[in-house]
Amino acid sequence: MSKITFIQHDGEEQTLIVENGLSVMNAAVDNLIPGIDADCGGECNCATCHVYVDEAWMPKVGQPGKTEEAIMSLNPDRRSNSRLSCQIKVSDELDGLIVRLPEFQF
Amino acid sequence: MNRIIIVGAGQAGGQVAASLRQQGCKDEILLFGDEPYPPYQRPLLSKQYLSSEEERDRIFLRADTFYQDHNISLRLNDRIKTIDAAVNTVTTASGEVIGYLNLVLTTGSRPRTLQVPGSDLKGIHYLRTLDDANAIKSEMLPGKKLVIIGGGYIGLEVASVAAAAGVSVVVVETEERILKRVTTEAMSRFYHQLHSERGVEICLNTTVSGFTGSESVAGVLCADKRLDADMVIVGIGIMPNIELAKNAGIVCDNGIITNEFSQTSFANIYAAGDCANHPNPLLGRRLRLESVPNAMEQAKVVAANIVGKGKSYAAVPWFWSDQYEHKLQMVGFSADGEQQVLRGDLLTRQFAIFYLHSGRLVAVDAVNSPVDFMAGRQLYGRRFDPGRLADQKNAIKDCLTDE
Numbered sequence: 001m002s003k004i005t006f007i008q009h010d011g012e013e014q015t016l017i018v019e020n021g022l023s024v025m026n027a028a029v030d031n032l033i034p035g036i037d038a039d040c041g042g043e044c045n046c047a048t049c050h051v052y053v054d055e056a057w058m059p060k061v062g063q064p065g066k067t068e069e070a071i072m073s074l075n076p077d078r079r080s081n082s083r084l085s086c087q088i089k090v091s092d093e094l095d096g097l098i099v100r101l102p103e104f105q106f
Numbered sequence: 107m108n109r110i111i112i113v114g115a116g117q118a119g120g121q122v123a124a125s126l127r128q129q130g131c132k133d134e135i136l137l138f139g140d141e142p143y144p145p146y147q148r149p150l151l152s153k154q155y156l157s158s159e160e161e162r163d164r165i166f167l168r169a170d171t172f173y174q175d176h177n178i179s180l181r182l183n184d185r186i187k188t189i190d191a192a193v194n195t196v197t198t199a200s201g202e203v204i205g206y207l208n209l210v211l212t213t214g215s216r217p218r219t220l221q222v223p224g225s226d227l228k229g230i231h232y233l234r235t236l237d238d239a240n241a242i243k244s245e246m247l248p249g250k251k252l253v254i255i256g257g258g259y260i261g262l263e264v265a266s267v268a269a270a271a272g273v274s275v276v277v278v279e280t281e282e283r284i285l286k287r288v289t290t291e292a293m294s295r296f297y298h299q300l301h302s303e304r305g306v307e308i309c310l311n312t313t314v315s316g317f318t319g320s321e322s323v324a325g326v327l328c329a330d331k332r333l334d335a336d337m338v339i340v341g342i343g344i345m346p347n348i349e350l351a352k353n354a355g356i357v358c359d360n361g362i363i364t365n366e367f368s369q370t371s372f373a374n375i376y377a378a379g380d381c382a383n384h385p386n387p388l389l390g391r392r393l394r395l396e397s398v399p400n401a402m403e404q405a406k407v408v409a410a411n412i413v414g415k416g417k418s419y420a421a422v423p424w425f426w427s428d429q430y431e432h433k434l435q436m437v438g439f440s441a442d443g444e445q446q447v448l449r450g451d452l453l454t455r456q457f458a459i460f461y462l463h464s465g466r467l468v469a470v471d472a473v474n475s476p477v478d479f480m481a482g483r484q485l486y487g488r489r490f491d492p493g494r495l496a497d498q499k500n501a502i503k504d505c506l507t508d509e
Contacts, residue, residue, distance in 0.1 A: 070476035
């Protein structure tokens, strides 16, 4: 189990205790975290689970994969710490992870 | 207490329930499903799930505890038999009468069946449910002979999984090209070649007239030949489940007719997903869509309207199909285009076809090219210079002419 904190665009925070092996997107969907739409169900098809990974966590979370990168590349809200949360697998290493949500999903 | 009844526990139904809770709705929610499973991801059934890569757990959209945790009463293996819209009640198959304040019809669709001699033999499958997929998975073993009837996305996705698993595959298609109903000639050719390379035999202009076999299917009869088969999968389209609505006097015409707020002809009865014939202001016409993104989006519209947020539906349709290692992502309808612009090279298998009408972007078919796909979604309806667009060296946004 690992702790993941979601911070909304307006600053509201929610911290979840998440089973390892699930994606950050799964955790958000199971807990009705607003701002994670996950339209494609986690197939890296739609970019509606976009999050900003807290800078301090970027080295551990890592850079987006090739498809993920391509899917996000035209997003006007794209930043250097952008990731699709369906592609981040929760593990002990990410215990304490903080992600922030963009105002809109595309 | 106010009660919301959702009929159909597919992706649309599950999302309506989830979105209602997300929007702070405190009403009682009953989610009825005639399958024994909570909402799951249907698209995976013909793709990853069938190839065994998918763990069973991942097919389910939410954790087992989700529904209980959020006070959503899941009524599985249960069916609504009738609706009495005049008095706002439904009757279940077991005869229970339940009242509602709002009713949501997410009844989905079912496979179109093939009615020819022998069509009830064992080993002839349709693919719509998790049970269907499990049955197919258990029979789809290396060396078996599989005949797929219908060269649409379902059939071709299954063909790619089966061929990769060492099954011998023949696809039978009545039209002169595969995917004719859903895409253009160029895309049909691309996929035909891809499947041929992987050893899938495709019989075009071929109509099935019957099946042979004593208990289980042994052969597929066509006008001029007989194909050996250990198993058959029929994928010839789906039909919306509208009977429940129709019998209740809800207006239907190729689906349950809804307005921009996903309301049916009764203001407190909504419909979403495959079963809903809805207006799309971006396309300027009514349509019924058989796709998950549409089901999700309409579900959110329904939930927002039930809680009084007055959201209207306006989304660009999009779709995807995985075949072999290739990812096809589509935006809009290529049939709306009058001009095609190819970006990239078909030979490299990373390309996109942009479809324009009067210079405006109306569709994109992107193969292994998610950038083009996302551009299609974001720039739908915008005007493009086709000449510039055809040159991949130009960034897509630099090809716009309406800025």
